[in-house]
Amino acid sequence: MVNLTKHEELTAEGKTLLEFRHHAYGDPENKSLYGYVSFPLKEVFNEVTDSVQLHIKYKGFDEEKNIDITYRPRK
Secondary structure (H helix, E strand, O other): OEEEEEEEEEOOOOOEEEEEEEOOOOOOOOOOOOOOOOOOHHHHOOOOOOOEEEEEEEEOOOOEEEEEEEEOOOO
16 A cells, blocks of 8 residues: 655745655565556645645655655646
8 A cells, every 4th residue: 555645844945745655564575666656636735826846755675765846736
């Protein structure tokens, strides 16, 4: 199961903090696989008219990682 959570507080740089989480439910951690996931951000950021800066953190296979992106809603 994968989830994307939105933190209530902003980062020190004023970015919205999102956290990508995965629950393996006891599956062994012996395989490295790549894939895609998507989440309906329009429902979370329905008040955004131009763009919002996002800081996404996630746990990689060997360390915690971060990525910064700009979300621009479709008009």
